[in-house]
Amino acid sequence: MSTRDVIVTAAAAVVLGIAQLAFGPLYTTLSGALGPIWVMLFLGFYYLPGIVLGLIIRKPGAALGGSVAAALVQVILGSPFGILALAAGASQGAGAELVFALFRYRRWSFPVLALAAVGSGVTALIYEYFTLGYANLEWWIPLAYLGVRIPSAIVLAAALGLAIYRALERSGAVRSPARRGSADVQTGGNLS
């Protein structure tokens, strides 16, 4: 990533990190009301930075770096999850990054974003399996965790991320692919 990409990724991650921090108390409350499995219907919001920043920057490292940066913002501002949020952010970003890499950072349709969001959920579950002692649970519980977080990832990460990106396009903050292509031609290459 170029200097501009790093700065834009870090700055945008601050916004998403603060939004996630504000979401934290709601998630904790819902956790008490819904229990440990059904609360994961809301877990997809934590996968949002990887999807949105991957979509905005569209370069290797943006999803992973953005997700870690958003987690760092939460740690700095006092996340109740503490330093563990950083590792969780890395695991979530890694899943999205992997899916974007599989498509060589060229396809950004909704199915690809949904797959990336589900990828975030899968890698996050793998991380949680080893760190939160899921191995000690009944075999069906981790599967239930996965099953519940898939629709959440599709709606709260992929669909919401795409909606945010389209709103950004309308505001002119990010360039649509068509405009980006013509601008690249006019400036003779990479805008960054």
Add this chain to the structure above:
Amino acid sequence: MNRKWTGCAAFVAVHPLLKIAVVVVLITSAALFLHPAPSLAVILVFLLHLLWCPSLLSPALPVIGLAAAGFFGFSVVNVLGYGGAETVTYQLGPLEVSLEALLFSLSIFLRVFASVCTAAWLTRSLRPSHLSAAIDGLVGRATSTALAILVIHRVIPEVVRRFGVVRSMHRVRGGGGGPGRIVQVIAGILSTTIYRAELLATAVKSRGYSLGMQRTAFRPARITVGHVAWALSVLLVAGGVVVAWELSLGLDGFLAGTAEEASGSQVRGGGR
């Protein structure tokens, strides 16, 4: 320059990273441990810090006091909660609540409160120039990481302020609730933040800085033997307090507590 000022100036070079380390230890201990030793260790570190260079932290003293009180309260409440009060229950309207549940709720509140206070102290008392000097000296070649951390540190106060402004604007315009409003608010703040970040990137590049190249005016932080000795002594004191506390409870209790904690943290740590 007299000796005290030399000491203060030297401490500034290490001090931002030391602060971050202290906050990381604080927040992690609040999240993971259920006994007061880490909190006491951190309070002691604060005191040592103040003795070393009082002028640096004097504006942040009330926040530090709140954070320390929060942590101490959190620890005491936890010790009380796990000290055999589980069987006491209260009738709260239609609900029957155990004293342990009430204490646990209070401990969560104190934990969050203390985390926010320490983080506020970190954000308010760190200066980007100190941070950049320390990161440049220690991170070395990983300039993109250092750049990202600096940008995050610089942008956080602006974004927090902007959240309030955009929320007020949406309220004035009568924006509806639900998912549409979330998209509007986040996209609104993201668009202004990206615009500002692009301006910042242009300014940074116009000064000749880019990844892979050192800055035009590069002054690495010098880490002396004194800094290392200070960091080690703080670590030793903090570790000594933890060990002394645990040993005062008896070695059997220490080992049993460790085993119980290891198994308990796995069950307790659900969610994210």
